[in-house]
Amino acid sequence: MxxxxxxxxxxxxxxxxxxxxxxxxxxxxxxxxxxxxxxxxxGLKRAVIGLLVLAVVAVFAVGGFGLYIAVGGGSLPGAQGGGDEEQQILSSDEISTLLNGRTSALKSGDEDEFLEPFVGSAKDEQRKIFKNLRKLPFAESKYMVLKQTGDGSDEYGSDVKLTLDVAFVHQIKGVDVRPVSEWYRWTVEKEAQSAEPRISEVGGSPGAAALANAVYYPAPxxxxxxxxxxxxxxxxxxxxxxxxxxxxxxxxxxxxxxxxxxxxxxxxxxxxxxxxxxxxxxxxxxxxxxxxxxxxxxxxxxxxxxxxxxxxxxxxxxxxxxxxxxxxxxxxxxxxxxxxxxxxxxxxxxxxxxxxxxxxxxxxxxxxxxxxxxxxxxxxxxxxxxxxxxxxxxxxxxxxxxxxxxxxxxxxxxxxxxxxxxxxxxxxxxxxxxxxxxxxxxxxxxxxxxxxxxxxxxxxxxxxxxxxxxxxxxxxxxxxxxxxxxxxxxxxxx
Missing domain, CATH: 1.10.390 (Neutral Protease; domain 2)
Structure with a gap:
């Protein structure tokens, strides 16, 4: 070979x-x-650590939403700060709810709850994935933020869109000796402050630091x-x-x-x-x-x-x-x-x-x-x-x-x-x-x-x-x- x-x-x-x-x-x-x-x-340590400096952030997450820490200080690349006059339309609490809600619904087997924030073709794809995942014996399964691009604010108070690189952290009983992960990218949109956030697109994450082939996507x-x-x-x-x-x-x-x-x-x-x-x-x-x-x-x-x-x-x-x-x-x-x-x-x-x-x-x-x-x-x-x-x-x-x-x-x-x-x-x-x-x-x-x-x-x-x-x-x-x-x-x- x-x-x-x-x-x-x-x-x-x-x-x-x-x-x-x-x-x-x-x-x-x-x-x-x-x-x-x-x-x-x-070797792998440097390559994957270049990728996992973000994943480590998620290990210290509160409510599933990562405390962003970048090497050398500051925010992660792509996290854009809003000005004083901008309104926070999509909050960190709402993002946390998106993650924790999918985690709890997958564990409980509540398909309607799992699918609730997805729209369009993303909903159809997630319905299939949910049914497939429920066939496997997970010792652990949860969704955690790796990276957020966009801060969810808008000076006009409407129509915000951001992307979340999300780790599906999982451990299959008997198969995995430690939890592993697959990386997704979610596109999250919110039309107005009073609206509910929606996930309009889901695919494989492009990866961090150009590590596109280290996200272990797609799984079966x-x-x-x-x-x-x-x-x-x-x-x-x-x-x-x-x-x-x-x-x-x-x-x-x-x-x-x-x-x-x-x-x-x-x-x-x-x-x-x-x-x-x-x-x-x-x-x-x-x-x-x-x-x-x-x-x-x-x-x-x-x-x-x-x-x-x-x-x-x-x-x-x-x-x-x-x-x-x-x-x-x-x-x-x-x-x-x-x-x-x-x-x-x-x-x-x-x-x-x-x-x-x-x-x-x-x-x-x-x-x-x-x-x-x-x-x-x-x-x-x-x-x-x-x-x-x-x-x-x-x-x-x-x-x-x-x-x-x-x-x-x-x-x-x-x-x-x-x-x-x-x-x-x-x-x-x-x-x-x-x-x-x-x-x-x-x-x-x-x-x-x-x-x-x-x-x-x-x-x-x-x-x-x-x-x-x-x-x-x-x-x-x-x-x-x-x-x-x-x-x-x-x-x-x-």
Whole structure:
């Protein structure tokens, strides 16, 4: 794949399931650092903190309306102050009521109350979203202001309009270990002081500091007119209602994959905290809809069949460079028009991709997101993808070995571990996947499976300590490990 290293390293998981010669990973493009910020050494932390300095404001909100604080003092960009003669038509209390009213109505299931301030096409869209959201088991769900543009005042006392960037803060029971968020933009209008405020437009937020691809919009509840939800012990499988028959057919395999991954993880990581208990999986056969999910710009790698989208925790406070941004969980999406779902061997294909993507989501909360994209400081791509491949192939070693042979056939192997960009080295992404798998399999065979899992967890938590982590797992530093692994590759691919 075009292995675009996500901020904080490739811990965001990635696309999966390309043809045999090009099987890559699947993460959305990483949020770029804010303008004027090099992003060096800070990775996801700097990128998302550029976005979350606004979100932190909402953490300290009163009644759902943010206390606006900008770095360096003053108001947020776009918050326009009114003159002494202007009348306050739309007040902060009314904005607070808009937010809190939607929060309480969603929790209670009062559709009429939820829809009351929306008008026009926005009302029709929110009716659909409300019904979809009510099908999911939320431990937490609320609307909070991230940013307000316009101050709700007018010197003539009528016709005010402003925009609110609103976070839908939510935590799905069992799936998320911390609350995460999706960003919307509401257009709020009020005709006169005596009128009620109305929400006339709702869409995805453009994002703060140009981070348009970090708002995790649209979610399936935004895209599907009628969202089909299959809840099982370890998975929540989602599709459009029109695709429910296929989703119903694939869901038991997705569930079995989650059960296997969780049992393997539990047997080897009993003391690891913040482990998801279940996983949200969206199954979508329309490529345009698949690429748009959680990625509003619709950019398409072109060959991926699945993606585990890392979701930063909403309430990761920012007060200085020593803070670490944590993840709340992940959202898995899979393109069911690809060969893993359509050939006669679809059961094996669905199991393979499901175990791989669920493995990414399983370990994701261990990533603090505080490390940069530099090769020496970020989570190594070969650890990220090698871990997911190992977990998947652990339950079908024959399939794994066949794929490795195919991906390494005819390759000019130079004895070096894959770098952070899976397209910059060797002839295919699949080659880098195969070599990453063999690196992690070598650790498991030499150090034991417990050492393998501990190595993966330790490296996610602190990728700057790779040498010490390899010493602990297999008794070698990075140079010695690479040399031994290269010989292992050659001996296993002759």
């Amino acid at each position: 075009s292995y675009s290293t996500p901020p904080g390293g490739p811990g965001s998981a990635g696309p999966y399931g390309a043809p045999a010669q090009q099987q890559g990973w699947y993460a959305p493009p990483p949020p770029p650092p804010p303008p004027g910020n090099s992003g060096e050494g800070k 509840w935004d895209l599907y007119d009628d969202m089909y939800v299959k809840r099982q012990a370890h998975t929540i499988t989602i599709s459009a209602r029109k695709n429910a028959a296929d989703a119903e057919r694939f869901a038991p395999i997705v569930e079995d994959s989650a059960k296997k991954d969780l049992e393997l993880w539990g047997a080897n990581t009993s003391s690891v905290s913040n482990t998801p208990e279940s996983f949200l999986v969206v199954l979508e056969p329309d490529r345009k809809i698949y690429t748009k999910l959680y990625n509003n710009d619709g950019s398409d790698l072109g060959w991926d069949a699945g993606e585990s989208v890392a979701m930063p925790a909403f309430n990761a406070g920012y007060s200085g460079d020593e803070d670490q941004l944590e993840y709340g969980g992940a959202r898995i999406k899979m393109d069911t028009s690809t060969s893993r779902f359509t050939t006669s061997a679809w059961r094996a294909g669905v199991g393979d991709i499901s175990r791989h993507e669920i493995a990414h989501a399983l370990i994701q909360p261990q990533d603090p997101g505080a490390y940069g994209n530099d090769e020496e400081t970020s989570i190594r791509a070969w650890v990220v993808e090698g871990f997911a491949e190992y977990v998947s192939h652990r339950f079908d070693r024959t399939q794994g070995e066949a794929r490795v042979r195919g991906d390494l056939a005819g390759q000019d192997f130079d004895g070096q571990l894959p770098g952070q960009d899976f397209e910059a080295k060797y002839d295919s992404v699949g080659t880098n996947y195969a070599l990453s798998y063999l690196a992690m399999r070598y650790i498991a065979e030499k150090g034991g499976e417990r050492a393998f899992f501990q190595f993966a967890v330790d490296h996610y938590r602190q990728p700057t300590n790779l040498d010490q982590q390899l010493q602990k797992a297999v008794g070698m530093n990075e140079d010695a490990f690479e040399a031994a692994w290269a010989q292992y590759v050659r001996s296993n691919t002759r």
